[in-house]
């Protein structure tokens with residue numbers, strides 16, 4: 001998973017006052033989404049099409065997604081409230097628990113009036129569970145039910161991130177989970193930064209970057225924002241734009257973008273004027289790259305291929321390997337990664353990452369530069385993988401004057417972006433970025 005190039009769903013914010021059972025389709029959609037993520041372990045983005053099938057109103061779709069995302073941000077806290085009001089614990093994936101989570105998220109976080117939260121919950125359950133949902137909501141609404149100011153991370157991540165990065169990073173991660181983050185855009189032409197920052201009502205943290213907070217004037221779908229149709233920008237967290245910035249590609253150089261889809265970094269490289277070959281194993285995801293290249297009027301050679309078997313038959317000046325990973329660094333935008341079952345065993349991923357890195361290194365010209373990056377907060381997918389190749393591929397540490405945003409390299413010469421960094425400006429995703437040069 002990676003920064004989405006463009007979400008085509010309009011965003012729902014505070015829910016408008018709901019009449020009686022208006023809003024039931026959105027709750028049904030949210031319920032199906034949560035069943036897919038929490039019941040079957042599907043990533044939220046992959047569950048959207050099937051879960052929201054039949055929900056035609058854009059507002060209902062947006063609200064369904066926003067409710068599901070809000071539940072995922074506050075899951076341990078919502079569950080603690082539910083457990084405090086049920087006679088015996090409900091199974092994690094019980095329909096009644098899912099419906100209660102949605103009703104409480106609507107009431108406590110989206111401003112749904114109490115009567116509407118109840119009226120939209122009850123049609124989703126029948127029989128005994130319906131009486132249970134009614135009773136639990138009644139109990140909680142009569143009492144002093146509140147959510148904490150800062151959500152609790154699931155225990156696994158609270159403990160792991162405190163151990164790996166320190167308690168202050170885990171605390172910042174929890175703070176950053178409370179709200180949907182701002183939308184970051186990367187511009188096709190960095191010379192137009194001021195123009196687009198003004199047109200979009202955003203702020204720029206770097207040349208070629210604009211950060212847009214959700215605001216009423218823009219509202220609606222991203223596709224309607226100024227500059228979308230003409231391909232002036234694409235959605236990409238500021239941290240996700242750093243690997244290409246640090247690869248140092250020049251116009252006319254040959255660059256291999258390995259594991260390229262959905263293509264944020266391919267677009268960045270193509271915008272620099274590099275001759276880009278973008279490879280991805282997923283034809284469907286590569287189609288997104290194709291669409292985005294067409295919209296931005298940029299070009300790259302696209303190859304559907306498994307990088308473990310594909311052979312380029314040539315060498316490249318520079319290679320970017322943005323490897324598949326657990327995506328825990330993008331939990332603010334994709335809170336489902338904190339709850340996906342099956343994502344706990346990292347061994348297959350770390351073996352794949354190391355194998356991809358070794359293959360990529362073989363395709364580099366002598367003197368060429370390779371960047372290995374992941375959007376994971378787990379050192380087993382970042383530092384530990386990079387350390388495995390340094391004996392054969394010397395690292396090129398990041399110099400202080402080439403690191404933007406006040407970032408500093410680690411003692412080993414890598415770059416780590418972590419929760420808490422840029423917090424006053426709205427934060428950034430968690431990335432690991434390493435750079436190597438092949439001896440000439």
Ligand SMILES: C[S@@+](CC[C@H](N)C(=O)[O-])C[C@H]1O[C@@H](n2cnc3c(N)ncnc32)[C@H](O)[C@@H]1O
Pocket residue numbers: 001002003258259260261262263264265266279280281282285305306307308322323324325
């Ligand atoms: C982290 S995402 C890449 C994000 C992309 N670089 C961007 O900036 O938009 C990882 C990608 O690796 C692809 N992938 C996974 N295994 C692969 C393999 N064996 N060969 C090629 N691509 C692979 C996935 O399909 C996925 O699109």
